[in-house]
């Protein structure tokens with residue numbers, strides 16, 4: 001297919017990378033092999049998004065709730081994250097990617113957190129695509145965190161409660177510097193958000209595919225982007241209003 005016209009690309013694409021475990025189980029493999037295959041899909045997707053010109057790519061890699069999984073599975077996921085940082089260092093630095101994280105990364109074990117933080121720091125001055133890994137991330141937890149900070153400001157007498165608006169809450173979110181996700185994509189047939197970017201996705205387009213994350217290829221990404229390019233985002237207005245606004249003067 002031809003690439004979607006650039007002006008219709010999402011600026012911020014957020015992906016819920018789901019289905020690794022079932023992919024492995026269907027093949028009689030241990031779940032961690034599904035995660036390993038999923039890591040390859042991460043590499044393909046990062047490259048494709050960078051080449052297409054996505055500004056911000058947020059990947060849901062590990063939720064706050066995923067800590068409740070069996071210990072050996074959590075361990076395997078941490079090892080894969082560690083290896084990703086090690087193996088993709090040059091891919092990230094050579095291509096101007098700015099690696100960052102969202103979530104409670106202090107919960108990650110130090111042997112993962114340190115090299116991850118080092119690569120985030122090293123790539124902080126890059127001006128290409130932002131690659132945000134959602135790690136130990138929960139959307140509700142994120143909103144609570146922002147509100148708690150505002151409450152502390154109020155308690156200290158520095159903030160008038162009447163001044164708390166949407167922008168004040170958004171400023172306390174991990175994503176404060178970026179546009180809200182335009183498109184949230186989830187693989188493996190599940191049609192739910194699972195605590196991902198709840199506040200930020202208020203007007204995101206949602207796209208669900210049955211393809212399991214380890215099988216996710218560039219063609220599937222392009223298919224999703226093609227769907228996105230044809231959607232009319234109305235933000236509460238009428239279609240006629242939107243078409244008027246978009247019409248050349």
Ligand code: IPE
Nearest residue numbers: 017018019020021022023061
């Ligand atoms: C997504 O795949 C990866 C993580 C949540 C870490 P899953 O591990 O959730 O795969 P399924 O949904 O069990 O198939």
Ligand code: IPE
Nearest residue numbers: 016017018060061062063194
């Ligand atoms: C969401 O997937 C989290 C990630 C993809 C990292 P889950 O597999 O954990 O979500 P549920 O439990 O099916 O809702």
Ligand code: MG
Nearest residue numbers: 018019020021
């Ligand atoms: Mg899952």
